[in-house]
Amino acid sequence: MPIISVRDLVVEYDGRRVLDGLNLDVEPGQITVLLGGSGSGKSTLLRQILGLERPNSGSIFIQGTDVTRCTQAELKRVRRSIGVAFQNSALFNSLSLEDNVALTLREQTALAPTIIDLIVWMKLAVVGLADFGKLYPRELSGGMKKRAAVARALALDPEILVFDEPSAGLDPIVAAELDELILFMKEAFQITALVVTHELASAFRIADRIAMLSNGKLLAVGTKDEIRQSQHPRVKQFLNRVPNNPVHAPALAAYMEQYVQNREAKS
Amino acid sequence: MANFLEISGKGTLSQLDYVGSLNIQLWATLRAMRRALPLVGNVHRWRATVRQMYEIGVGALPMVALLAMCSGFILAMQGASELRRFGALHFVIDLVAVGFTRELGPLLTAIAVSGRSGSAFAAEIGTMKVTEEIDALKVMAFEPVEFVLAPKYLASLISVPCLSAVANFFGILAGGLFMFFSTHLGVPLYFHYVLTSIELRDVLAGIIKSVAFATIIAHVGCLEGLRVRGGPDAVGRSTTSAVVRSTFLVILADAVFTTIFYFMGRT
Numbered sequence A: 001m002p003i004i005s006v007r008d009l010v011v012e013y014d015g016r017r018v019l020d021g022l023n024l025d026v027e028p029g030q031i032t033v034l035l036g037g038s039g040s041g042k043s044t045l046l047r048q049i050l051g052l053e054r055p056n057s058g059s060i061f062i063q064g065t066d067v068t069r070c071t072q073a074e075l076k077r078v079r080r081s082i083g084v085a086f087q088n089s090a091l092f093n094s095l096s097l098e099d100n101v102a103l104t105l106r107e108q109t110a111l112a113p114t115i116i117d118l119i120v121w122m123k124l125a126v127v128g129l130a131d132f133g134k135l136y137p138r139e140l141s142g143g144m145k146k147r148a149a150v151a152r153a154l155a156l157d158p159e160i161l162v163f164d165e166p167s168a169g170l171d172p173i174v175a176a177e178l179d180e181l182i183l184f185m186k187e188a189f190q191i192t193a194l195v196v197t198h199e200l201a202s203a204f205r206i207a208d209r210i211a212m213l214s215n216g217k218l219l220a221v222g223t224k225d226e227i228r229q230s231q232h233p234r235v236k237q238f239l240n241r242v243p244n245n246p247v248h249a250p251a252l253a254a255y256m257e258q259y260v261q262n263r264e265a266k267s
Numbered sequence B: 001m002a003n004f005l006e007i008s009g010k011g012t013l014s015q016l017d018y019v020g021s022l023n024i025q026l027w028a029t030l031r032a033m034r035r036a037l038p039l040v041g042n043v044h045r046w047r048a049t050v051r052q053m054y055e056i057g058v059g060a061l062p063m064v065a066l067l068a069m070c071s072g073f074i075l076a077m078q079g080a081s082e083l084r085r086f087g088a089l090h091f092v093i094d095l096v097a098v099g100f101t102r103e104l105g106p107l108l109t110a111i112a113v114s115g116r117s118g119s120a121f122a123a124e125i126g127t128m129k130v131t132e133e134i135d136a137l138k139v140m141a142f143e144p145v146e147f148v149l150a151p152k153y154l155a156s157l158i159s160v161p162c163l164s165a166v167a168n169f170f171g172i173l174a175g176g177l178f179m180f181f182s183t184h185l186g187v188p189l190y191f192h193y194v195l196t197s198i199e200l201r202d203v204l205a206g207i208i209k210s211v212a213f214a215t216i217i218a219h220v221g222c223l224e225g226l227r228v229r230g231g232p233d234a235v236g237r238s239t240t241s242a243v244v245r246s247t248f249l250v251i252l253a254d255a256v257f258t259t260i261f262y263f264m265g266r267t
Helices: A042-049 A072-079 A097-108 A113-126 A142-153 A172-189 A200-206 A224-228 A233-239 A249-266 B002-036 B043-058 B061-086 B091-130 B133-139 B144-183 B187-197 B200-226 B232-266
Strands: A004-013 A016-026 A031-036 A057-062 A082-085 A160-164 A192-197 A209-214 A217-222
Touching (some): A004 A042, A016 A042, A016 A217, A031 A042, A031 A200, A042 A160, A042 A192, A082 A142, A082 B133, A097 A113, A097 A142, A113 A142, A160 A172, A172 A200, A192 A200, A217 A224, A217 A233, B002 B043, B002 B200, B043 B091, B043 B144, B061 B091, B061 B144, B091 B144, B091 B187, B091 B200, B133 B144, B144 B187, B144 B200
Parallel strands (some): A031 A192, A082 A160
16 A cells, blocks of 8 residues: 555646646655656645645545645644655754754653653764764755755654755765665665655666656656656656757857847947 | 726735735734743743843843933933923923833834844744745644744743833933933932823833734734745845834834824823
8 A cells, every 4th residue: 555645636836737637656665756857846746745735636645644635733643754854954054953853852752851862863873974963054064964854854763754856966976875875764764765856867776666757747657677668758858868959059150140240230 | 097907906905915914924823822931831932932032132132222312312302402492391301201101112112123123033934934944844743833933922022012111211311311411400300200200001001002013023024034935035025024014014003002092091
């Protein structure tokens, strides 16, 4: 039974359809990668799954609860089973790294402070930041912030981890380290992960299943090999990095020549 | 004509939307404010409230005191220059005492706090929106209204009336210094005359006004922050808008309250 199930999801902004009757199942214990170009609807789908926005129609079931129709109390319960590492990390700038990770533990559990300190240290150690707990987010590099966001997402031992563009803005080495971290967490904690990305190398390194999104529709869903062998023209274009509107050098040169001639004629 | 109607209709709808948002936010925050109270609420929210009280109250103390001293001195000098002609210099004491308690103390404080803390609220919350911290709070099963807004409201409601009392003291003290230098009236005797000239209803009017001003400043600052859409430039716009709107609304509310108290005092 899928842990996340999206059914006939339709989302419109100002009459413009961003997600168009989308269906997707995320299986437990697997890493599912949502792959797609800019403006394909990846982030919108993620916001819908996290219950940050309500759709025009359709349903999203997370562990059997429809987050598009549930009460605020049910939504909170569902959210406690999801850890999210945002694209920009979204660490609280006024809190140290330790306090960022400890926040949910202090406020949503009855654990003793010493136990919370131990858990925080363990979570930071998992992401390799055990020695940096006293630092504030502004004192961290981009890669460290992303890892800190993962540590915070792990705080309540969630069953589902969501990563929004984990490799965005990182150099290839740090991005690869983050990929390995995601794989390690899947192996170590049997976590279900949903990763939104447009980085092909990262997607094909970590994914058990890939869902390819374009213009608000799922073009293909399958294993890495199934996606590689897909005959869908848009999928092939994306995987082969073929541009939509290639720059035609002769046309550009002609335009520039005409522009210069017009300027000379005016002067 | 159609164009004029379209523009005025759009403007009216926009203002109605703003007033509607203010009302919704006020109701939500009043409900959440219970959680920020000491003893009966959440200890973490109360700690945040104390931090905010320090920022709003203690941080603004030197500025408000200096502002009130200057204004008290100006008011006493301007009043004295006219009242001296009628041999009624002693009425300067009534003018400064009643003027500050009813009007200038709360108003000067509100304008100082609006520029200092109202803008800070908008900038802080706006930045939290831009960096996805508000979304992070939601997915961590926190209520942003309770977590971010309620401590600011409660702190404003406590700090602004206290600051107004401080402004009253320093404004009246400045009037006393003027009287001492111009008529050699002793400061203890001056304060005796001040106490005889102020009535309980003057003090109540000042307190009611400062509570209303505190609500406006916190309300507008937080709403402008929450309405931020886009990037850092939007945060700058919201900060400016918070100061302009809250200062305008404070003066408007002052006019309304003064009119009400004027007619209540006549009956």
